Amino acid sequence: MSRFFTGTLSALKPYTPGEQPQDMKYVKLNTNESPYAPSDKAKEIAKEHLRELNLYSDPEGRLVRDKLSEMYGVSADNIVLGNGSDELLFFSFRAFCDEGMPALFPDITYGFYPVFAEINRVPYEEIPLREDLSIDISDYADKKGTVFIANPNAPTGRTLSIGEIEKLAASRPDSVVVIDEAYVDFGAESAVRLTEKYENILVIQTFSKSRSLAGARIGFAIGSRELIADLNTIRYSFNPYNINSMTLAMAYGVLCDEERVRDNCKRIAENRDYTASRLKELGFEVIDSKANFVFVRSEAIDGERLYTGLKEKGVLVRHFTKERIKDYNRITIGTREETDILIDRIRELM
Numbered sequence: 168m169s170r171f172f173t174g175t176l177s178a179l180k181p182y183t184p185g186e187q188p189q190d191m192k193y194v195k196l197n198t199n200e201s202p203y204a205p206s207d208k209a210k211e212i213a214k215e216h217l218r219e220l221n222l223y224s225d226p227e228g229r230l231v232r233d234k235l236s237e238m239y240g241v242s243a244d245n246i247v248l249g250n251g252s253d254e255l256l257f258f259s260f261r262a263f264c265d266e267g268m269p270a271l272f273p274d275i276t277y278g279f280y281p282v283f284a285e286i287n288r289v290p291y292e293e294i295p296l297r298e299d300l301s302i303d304i305s306d307y308a309d310k311k312g313t314v315f316i317a318n319p320n321a322p323t324g325r326t327l328s329i330g331e332i333e334k335l336a337a338s339r340p341d342s343v344v345v346i347d348e349a350y351v352d353f354g355a356e357s358a359v360r361l362t363e364k365y366e367n368i369l370v371i372q373t374f375s376k377s378r379s380l381a382g383a384r385i386g387f388a389i390g391s392r393e394l395i396a397d398l399n400t401i402r403y404s405f406n407p408y409n410i411n412s413m414t415l416a417m418a419y420g421v422l423c424d425e426e427r428v429r430d431n432c433k434r435i436a437e438n439r440d441y442t443a444s445r446l447k448e449l450g451f452e453v454i455d456s457k458a459n460f461v462f463v464r465s466e467a468i469d470g471e472r473l474y475t476g477l478k479e480k481g482v483l484v485r486h487f488t489k490e491r492i493k494d495y496n497r498i499t500i501g502t503r504e505e506t507d508i509l510i511d512r513i514r515e516l517m
């Protein structure tokens with residue numbers, strides 16, 4: 168740290184992204200990307216819609232918002248785009264939390280939430296998951312604060328039902344409930360339709376997982392006009408051109424080939440079942456997942472040893488050092504061929 172770094176953030180511990188090593192070719196099952204590249208059709212459409220780069224990108228992202236509006240049955244005024252859903256999560260902490268409105272989220276969830284709270288200097292409370300790593304919404308009942316819930320949750324893969332989300336939002340009309348649906352397309356139910364009835368629900372989704380665009384950096388939020396206007400106030404106070412023209416064109420292209428996206432999700436869900444059953448054969452405990460990853464542990468091999476052993480053998484998975492989950496690894500669902508390599512390598516290690 169330089170002596171110039173602001174004292175107010177001197178204790179900030181930044182988020183550690185999953186490794187993206189370039190030293191060799193790994194079977195990469197550590198950052199929940201899609202194993203499938205965007206389709207040729209999506210790329211062709213993107214080319215036709217790419218705006219010249221001497222011009223700024225459209226700060227309104229009209230092309231993409233109009234298409235999303237059609238697809239999700241909400242007005243374009245109910246949608247805002249972000250540079251990855253991470254940016255929209257950051258904006259939400261900025262817009263809907265402060266000294267008097269803390270952030271509330273599970274103790275085991277997306278590791279960026281506490282970092283966003285810290286950088287925005289917002290107090291936060293981590294609410295313990297149940298023993299089986301599921302969320303009990305009644306734990307949030309008597310607490311004041313803006314709630315952040317990933318559904319499916321990461322890294323567990325467990326989901327809340329839409330009924331539970333509705334109950335949670337209805338029970339706390341004076342605070343925002345942010346539902347982070349980064350993994351929703353792999354088998355959970357979206358809360359988008361609840362955003363019409365509940366002005367306090369904000370749904371955040373991403374193009375990084377089911378839509379194969381992790382490298383393009385784009386996500387979107389859907390909520391009441393007022394919530395979206397608040398996020399735009401933050402966005403226009405920070406970076407109006409937050410989505411570049413290449414990304415806008417590519418995102419539009421991918422939205423024009425939804426059939427491919429649906430097929431990919433189906434293939435990944437099928438391979439999730441296959442991966443889970445192969446791991447169970449090896450004696451792993453596999454948490455029931457609706458996401459494009461599984462969260463697993465085994466009494467026969469320590470969590471960290473599995474992670475390092477697999478890395479040495481060219482397979483990357485994600486291990487977290489937090490005490491409560493240090494026995495586990497989170498394994499992204501790739502192709503069936505990648506699963507077969509993973510299983511062979513685990514066998515060798517065991």
Ligand code: PMP
Pocket residue numbers: 250251252253254277317320321347349372373374375381384385386
């Ligand atoms: N939410 C959750 C739960 C995630 O796991 C991720 C991916 N790391 C994100 C949001 C952010 O995704 P992106 O910024 O790529 O849209």
